Amino acid sequence: MNFFGAILLLALVVGELIAADVPTSTNSYLTKDDKLRLKKVLEPGFKFQDLASLHYAIVGYKHMKEPIKLIGSVKTILDKDGSTVAELYYSVSAMNLLNQKIPDVTVNKLVKTLQLALKKDDSPLNLAYVFHIAANLGSSGSFAFNHIEDAMVQADEVDGRYLQFEGGLSVTSLLVNGVFKLSQSLKKKAPLTQLQIVKLANYFLSRRSVQTPKGVANFLSSINTLATNEFYKPTCITLKEDGVVISVKQPFVHIKVCDLLGNPVPSISNVIANTATKEGDDVVFVSKKNFEAASNDKTVYSLNFMTSTPEPGFYKIAVSAGSATNTVLIKVLTEVKVSSLEIGTADADQTTQAKLVKVAHPEKLKEKIEADSQQKLVIRFLLKDAFKDKPMRVHQAFVRLSTKDSTNKNSQEIIFVAEPDSSHTYKFDMQVGAESKNFAYQSGDYKIELIIGDAILSNSFEWTLGTIALKFPEPSASDVADKSTYRQKPNVYTKKPEIKHMFREPDKRPPEYVSNLFSGLCIAPIFLLIFLWAKIGVNISNFPFSISAITFHLGLGGIFVLFGVFWLQLNMFTTLRYLSILGTITFLAGNKMLSQIAKNRKLSAAR
């Protein structure tokens, strides 16, 4: 054996080890209700509306062993010279239904055709058709038997629990039926392991909610095949309906052991609880205990679980019946009782001892308790397991304070959590003053209720302890504002306030006289300029009084006036339009003027 072979072997061994954990029984079976419902799905098929529904209805009814009331006659397809495997399958099964024998020559030809077809396409569907045909051919069909393993290799495993073929229920059903039909006709054991059969059965049972007539017929036929095959009949080990809860009053774990159709399995004589472990700590709690068969129902076995006084909680029981094993999950409940409860008030600053009154469980405090904002409400209680008389903690322990008049619009209901300390005593302190905001400062009579609940309690309860008159201080101004928002129930459908755009607040401007002073200062240098120019001696006399020069200066002045108007009122586009007119005029005039000056200068230079 080479290296890869060794690895393959190792993988197989590991796979077997993993598979050992998988339950070797199914979790459910076909109940009467299921059958009734399935019949309803099939019934419309007998109305002869379409042949396929009729076919599946007949097949389904046959499997349920229900009488078929046929109104018309079914026209079956006779010996059809089909070319595809599916067509061959239909023709062969039609001939078989009519008890017509297929001649040997045809059989030999058929076998060759099928073998060729399988070489081309060995999909599960094709294989299934071939198995069905081969089952009808007697000993000539033995060629197909070797293909069963090829088919099983193609099965997809889901979750480690289900085995199915690509194509869903119809293909899986057709193939499984074909395999068992073929092995039955050849009187050979089908090469399927017990685990494979259980997984296939699990898959079919998971599809029992199927809705179409075809699906129902497929489902029923394959369940029947698996339940009645000669080689290995899967066993179902499950809890009896509504058998999850175990308590002192109902101490029995009822296990249902049956075949896939809900019938008792005669080969099973004793059902054993191999182990029972508490969920969470995995400590083995019970080992090797026999279930007793119930006298009235052969499929039900019972075990008194409470004889071993289990702690309340969830337990996993590994059950084995014959060769099948399965794990069921049960819940052991207990009852809680209030061992002691004290209620009263104390000063908030704890200067004086609390005044506490004892109340017994279902009763109510006679006097009304009164508490103002300087005091606090105190409740102390201890819960005990009713059967073991041991202190216990529960999942949920709440104190609810609610206004007595619950129809009132301003009714308040506030729930507080009671916390247990290390000795399992629950303590609840409520500072009246500090909590007044939560009560919306609404003084008055409040009902005190204690709520105890847990998944493992059979008697979770609500207990009205009594009434308390709470006096809250007057709310301060800021609290009133808070209160109005607190009281306002958020209603997502109301119109939201309009969102207005906020412009940035302008910064503080300097006083007006400062601005004016600096405006003046900025203008002042213009006088300096005029003064300097005058001093230097601007040659105004040299100004050329031509049309172009005047137009140019007017145009330039006009442009700067236009800019001033633009600053004050115009927008960019109108400004540009005016500017283009003014600019063109000024440009032409300026060009003329400057070229004139240049010419004059050159002339004077030449002279």
Place this chain on the structure above:
Amino acid sequence: MSNHVISKIWQDYKKITERKTMIIDAYLLYVLITGIIQFIYCCSVGTYPFNSFLSGFISTISCFVLGMCLRLQACNSNGKQFNRYGIEKGFADFIFAQIVLHIVIVNFIG
């Protein structure tokens, strides 16, 4: 000593510089002082509204730069570089640049 140097420079300036150039120098001085006053305002009072201050200040700086460009072209000692086009071309450029500059500034002043 320093007084002597400054007065000497001033004398030379008056002697050498053309009148045309002095007119431009006066204009540059005017723009410079205006810019300095705006800067003092910004430092002492504040920059709000900032875009107005900025457009005014940029206006003075740009005017100074453009004026300096005009002076370079107008100065006869630089005639070698600019003589091809003549001072009129420089003046026309100056006017055109001023128009474009001020439309931007008026747009920005807000």
